Amino acid sequence: MSVMAASNTVKYGIVGVGMMGREHLINLYHLRSEGVAVVAIADPHLPSQKLALDLAHSFNWPIKYLRKKVWCFEGHRELLDSLLCDVVVVSTPNMTHYQILMDIINHRKPHHVLVEKPLCTTVAHCKEVGRSEVVNSARKRQDMLVQVGLEYRYMPPVAKLIEIVKGGSLGQVKMVAIREHRFPFLVKVNNWNRFNINSGGTLVEKCCHFFDLMRLFAGANPVRVMASGAIDVNHKDEIYDGKVPDIIDNAYVIVEFDNGSRGMLDLCMFAEGTKNEQEISVVGEIGKGEAFVPESIVRFGTRVDGRNGVQTLKAENDQIKYDGLHHGSSYLEHLHFLSAIRAKAKAPAVDLHDGLVSVAIGVAAQLSIEKGRFVTIEEVMN
Ligand SMILES: NC(=O)c1ccc[n+]([C@@H]2O[C@H](COP(=O)([O-])OP(=O)(O)OC[C@H]3O[C@@H](n4cnc5c(N)ncnc54)[C@H](O)[C@@H]3O)[C@@H](O)[C@H]2O)c1
Numbered sequence: 001m002s003v004m005a006a007s008n009t010v011k012y013g014i015v016g017v018g019m020m021g022r023e024h025l026i027n028l029y030h031l032r033s034e035g036v037a038v039v040a041i042a043d044p045h046l047p048s049q050k051l052a053l054d055l056a057h058s059f060n061w062p063i064k065y066l067r068k069k070v071w072c073f074e075g076h077r078e079l080l081d082s083l084l085c086d087v088v089v090v091s092t093p094n095m096t097h098y099q100i101l102m103d104i105i106n107h108r109k110p111h112h113v114l115v116e117k118p119l120c121t122t123v124a125h126c127k128e129v130g131r132s133e134v135v136n137s138a139r140k141r142q143d144m145l146v147q148v149g150l151e152y153r154y155m156p157p158v159a160k161l162i163e164i165v166k167g168g169s170l171g172q173v174k175m176v177a178i179r180e181h182r183f184p185f186l187v188k189v190n191n192w193n194r195f196n197i198n199s200g201g202t203l204v205e206k207c208c209h210f211f212d213l214m215r216l217f218a219g220a221n222p223v224r225v226m227a228s229g230a231i232d233v234n235h236k237d238e239i240y241d242g243k244v245p246d247i248i249d250n251a252y253v254i255v256e257f258d259n260g261s262r263g264m265l266d267l268c269m270f271a272e273g274t275k276n277e278q279e280i281s282v283v284g285e286i287g288k289g290e291a292f293v294p295e296s297i298v299r300f301g302t303r304v305d306g307r308n309g310v311q312t313l314k315a316e317n318d319q320i321k322y323d324g325l326h327h328g329s330s331y332l333e334h335l336h337f338l339s340a341i342r343a344k345a346k347a348p349a350v351d352l353h354d355g356l357v358s359v360a361i362g363v364a365a366q367l368s369i370e371k372g373r374f375v376t377i378e379e380v381m382n
Pocket residue numbers: 015016017018019020021042043044045048074075076090091092093094096116117118149151188189190205326
């Protein structure tokens with residue numbers, strides 16, 4: 001393919017090519033037959049740039065752009081000003097999302113955006129992005145879709161459980177319990193994820209995924225949050241610029257919804273000795289459904305049929321061409337977002353409001369730990 005990509009090719013730029021940005025690059029490579037090309041990257045960190053360029057070269061990526069320094073930028077503004085991209089993927093540290101999003105939204109050229117979770121680290125910033133004239137529902141531009149990377153929705157066992165719940169066979173959902181037991185936070189470029197000020201705090205950074213799922217399963221809006229958590233095991237012997245990390249490594253969080261249903265998160269980040277990283281249980285008036293990741297198992301049954309009637313299935317999605325780090329969910333996220341862009345959809349599958357509410361629950365949970373009391377969503381929204 002020549003330097004000018006085919007006219008119907010959707011041209012992507014990736015801002016931030018650390019671990020997740022490179023994951024997006026690989027996913028987009030696997031989508032190349034869908035008419036997708038990555039034409040530019042932006043990252044100030046030379047080792048990240050080099051790893052991304054090496055990856056692109058190793059694919060023998062059909063575009064030549066990435067071999068030229070000119071399409072490898074140090075910052076997002078240069079990438080935007082290049083006018084090369086139709087879509088921008090924002091996969092930079094959490095505390096940078098707000099400014100980068102505002103710059104994209106206010107740029108003279110409209111770009112579709114896939115922004116990694118959490119949307120921003122504070123409710124105020126999420127709201128400001130959502131209020132922006134071009135993405136606001138009243139004045140929305142058709143040429144600008146902003147999707148938030150809450151990709152757990154796309155993991156095959158989770159997607160199957162969502163389908164079962166929405167199909168009504170469990171009845172009105174009353175309880176959603178999500179257990180994440182996993183390894184500690186990985187090491188990141190310049191250790192940005194070691195401090196609440198950069199990440200928004202563990203319950204925002206990591207758990208916005210689960211609060212988003214709770215809200216989906218409950219089919220309702222959160223009202224108030226009670227949490228207990230601490231930094232008990234991890235990162236205690238680490239020091240960066242004289243400071244010890246302040247991110248919690250375990251918590252229980254209870255979320256109450258406005259239809260009377262309840263959610264509970266059980267988070268432990270020193271639990272490598274476990275088979276599944278996520279175990280999700282949704283109980284309705286009629287039945288119960290469960291999803292296990294990475295086993296990719298879904299179980300569901302009704303009270304009437306009891307234990308003997310419980311069905312077990314292996315959740316798979318043969319659309320996935322690349323499993324990557326998140327069990328194919330990043331691939332499906334891109335596939336769906338691309339379809340929305342091509343269909344000129346009015347809204348993306350996961351919008352700015354979803355991003356805002358998932359952050360608000362996390363912020364309320366962090367505050368609840370600090371204050372030792374229930375925190376209402378209204379309190380953090382205002
Ligand atoms: N969807 C998921 O499940 C998932 C998983 C991991 C990370 N993430 C999210 O992806 C984002 C990136 O995380 P990561 O794990 O890749 O971190 P990382 O530290 O590995 O990479 C971040 C990269 O962004 C670059 N960067 C920093 N400031 C920048 C700027 N202003 N402009 C351009 N580049 C900049 C850094 O140099 C680095 O290369 C975070 O928001 C994180 O929460 C999401």
